[in-house]
Amino acid sequence: MTTIEEPVAGRTLSKEEAYTRIKSALFESTDPEEVYSERSLSKRLELGLAPIRSAIGRLQNEGLIVVLPNAGFMLKPMTHRAIADFYEVRMVVEAHVVTSLTGRVGPAQKQQIEAILVQQADCLLDNDARTFHRLDMGFHIALARLHGNEEMIRILERLEDRMHRISVELHGRHPERLRPLVEQHHGILDEIVSGDPVVAGVKLRDHLAWGRSMIVNRGQHF
Incomplete structure (x- = not known):
């Protein structure tokens, strides 16, 4: 090397x-x-x-x-258009992932995803925002890996850097926003496990729309 x-x-x-x-x-x-x-x-x-x-x-x-x-x-500044494109891609890919996974996640796989959420909760207690932001996108990529579509996994991995940047900007000055993220992640996982694809898809879209609205309301770009 x-x-x-x-x-x-x-x-x-x-x-x-x-x-x-x-x-x-x-x-x-x-x-x-x-x-x-x-x-x-x-x-x-x-x-x-x-x-x-x-x-x-x-x-x-x-x-x-x-x-x-x-x-x-x-x-590179992220304009409204760039942010809209970013979230549109995630909406399409991740909604398919969660609806396809619904009812197919076994106990071992559920435990694997829950471990990420436990780590996120620990980050809140430790005020470890850096690790929290990494785990934020890690949760979504882990679901894509369970789904197994390699192209979708690669798409989300390519978006990981931008997601980290958005997460830091969105929540860095407002740490009180971090806990709702964990709660939303739990809600998405619960619906995936429960076997209701429609509700799982709605919760995923609501989760992403919440983040998008926070960014758009900040201004023209950041």
Whole structure:
């Protein structure tokens, strides 16, 4: 594996690890319009310029950032249209997942999903928002994996970064919104297990619509 030196820590860091750290720093910023430079990130994360440049190129290719000539780069603004498209895709894919799964989830599979919800509840007690946000989309991807359609799984995995960003922005300043998310997840799972596909689909759509409305009501973009 190609490695990159991390000068201050005095150890080698893989490109993948460097990319993950840099992406996390961007997504967890409290200012979505902050402009970053290579050198400011290098100093902040104690990384050399090589892994910074590698991550910038990858993030740009993935459509997550925009490069500003002679200024640096910033997270790509999510417009109303982008948010609407994001949630429309999720509505279509995930509604099919939950209705198809209804009545097909056994005790072991239910326990697997419940474990994610237990972890989310623990995050609330520990004020661990970072892990909570990761588990938020993890719940939905876990359901897709139980369903088994590989294309649907890949679609949701590709949306995971944007979901993390939305979750941080939506709930970062309003931690009181986190508990209702867990309750909604429990409600979706209960309906999947109970064998009522119509109600399961409604609860999933209501859950996503709730998140979408919170974002849209914040303003034109973030």
